[in-house]
Amino acid sequence: MRDQTVAEFLSELAARTSVPAGGASAALSAAQAAALIAMVARYSDGPRHDRVVVGRVRAAADGLVDEAVALAEADAAAFGEVAAAYRLPKSTEEERRIRSEEIARGLVAASGPPADLMSATARLADLAEEMLAAANRTVISDLAAAATAITSAAATARINIEANLARAKDDPLYAELMATAALAPEITDRAARLVDAVREELGA
Numbered sequence: 001m002r003d004q005t006v007a008e009f010l011s012e013l014a015a016r017t018s019v020p021a022g023g024a025s026a027a028l029s030a031a032q033a034a035a036l037i038a039m040v041a042r043y044s045d046g047p048r049h050d051r052v053v054v055g056r057v058r059a060a061a062d063g064l065v066d067e068a069v070a071l072a073e074a075d076a077a078a079f080g081e082v083a084a085a086y087r088l089p090k091s092t093e094e095e096r097r098i099r100s101e102e103i104a105r106g107l108v109a110a111s112g113p114p115a116d117l118m119s120a121t122a123r124l125a126d127l128a129e130e131m132l133a134a135a136n137r138t139v140i141s142d143l144a145a146a147a148t149a150i151t152s153a154a155a156t157a158r159i160n161i162e163a164n165l166a167r168a169k170d171d172p173l174y175a176e177l178m179a180t181a182a183l184a185p186e187i188t189d190r191a192a193r194l195v196d197a198v199r200e201e202l203g204a
Helices: 006-014 022-042 051-086 093-110 112-134 137-165 174-181 184-202
Strands: none
Touching (some): 006 022, 022 051, 022 112, 022 137, 051 112, 093 112, 093 137, 112 137, 112 174, 112 184, 137 174, 137 184
8 A cells, every 4th residue: 555656546445345445544644634744844944933843743743644554554454354254154153153253353453443543643633733833824724634634534533443343342342442432523623623723814
């Protein structure tokens, strides 16, 4: 995925295959948000700006670009395992039992990347908020663009966790993963407030 062209990725996303799908797309939204924040930081390195803040945000955002792309790849790999479990034989009662257990196990494992993505979106919201005060005002609209990408990533991560765990409510990790999913409204609210702040500053 990392080395694909945009056209190649979109062709795979549109194909009748289980991966890549929404989870990978959400992680790439987070990667774009991180890249936008890093770009704003690079435009905000002049003497009138807080270089300590800007440098810290830039470094963290650059790291989150790589982390989010890795999560996109991890999501695709994890759901590939789920797809493989669905293809297990189911002719006998024992085969059906094994298949059901493998599907449930795979779905719990597949909830890991979106849970990690939720954590990444919270850190992205932190960086975007910090950058808003320090940013070159000519590029603050790009922070709003980053915020909308954060919203997309967090909302999709939440629904993917909930969908994956619908068949695994007895799993020991269920409560922890669902608690992570429940962070989405706070993150999306923060992103919305950032967009509003940018629009207000632009006089929109």
